[in-house]
Each structure stands twice: as structure tokens, then as C-alpha cells.
Amino acid sequence: MTKYAKEILDIINASSDHLTAEEIFLKLKKKNSKVVLATIYNNLNTLVKNGSVRQIAISGGSDRYDKTVRHDHMICAKCGKISDFTFNDLTRKITEQSGHKILSYDLKISYICDDCNNIETD
Ligand SMILES: [Zn+2]
Ligand SMILES: [Zn+2]
Incomplete structure (x- = not known):
């Protein structure tokens, strides 16, 4: 693993x-002034x-990067905020129902977050 790859991984795991x-780029640039955005994308x-x-992948927005420890995402349909949730692991259920051994799944739940709900009711 290159030095930058390691630092990028540390940034993601700490956040x-x-x-x-772009956000990862700005964080890394604070420590390594010479780093360029293409390096971030490559790594x-x-x-x-x-x-x-x-x-x-976020529809209509930039891709986000996240740690790999198993968790699920709820994404606000209004402001685009992503929140981490850990729902019951569905791996076994999906394996049973699909008849295939699955490698992973990516659950993205669309909802309206509390902040956006509050704006609506005010
Ligand atoms: Zn929201
Ligand atoms: Zn997450």
C-alpha cells in the first residue's frame, strides 16, 4: 500500500x-501540500x-467513501444527509431467498431526516 493510500484509508476510517x-483531498492536502486530486482518485x-x-453512489451527487465495517445507510431525500444505522444482517435471508451465496449487499434507505421534518412542521 502506498503512503497516500494508507493516509486516505486512515482519514476514511477516522471519519x-x-x-x-474532494473532502478527502482537502484533508490530505493539509499534511501533504503537494498532493493532487488525481492521486486521491487513483488511490x-x-x-x-x-x-x-x-x-x-449518490444520485445527483458525488460518490462518498466509507469504512467497510458492516452497516447500512439512511439517506435524507431532501438534504442528502447520510446517517449510519446497523440493521439486522440480512446476508442469511438473502442467501436463502436468492439461492446464491452472496458476497455483500448495499442497503440504501430513503427517508426524511428529523431536521427536514422540523422545517416542514414549523
Ligand atoms: Zn434532511
Ligand atoms: Zn456509513
């Missing part, structure tokens, strides 16, 4: 913010491919 590549691709980092 609960579901960072975009993120490698980290996603080798399973060290989870990539979350």
Missing part, C-alpha cells in the same frame, strides 16, 4: 461523515477494488 473525494479506486473502502 463518520461519508466524505467525497480511492485501488482501495475500493481491494475491498478496503466502500464506495457509496
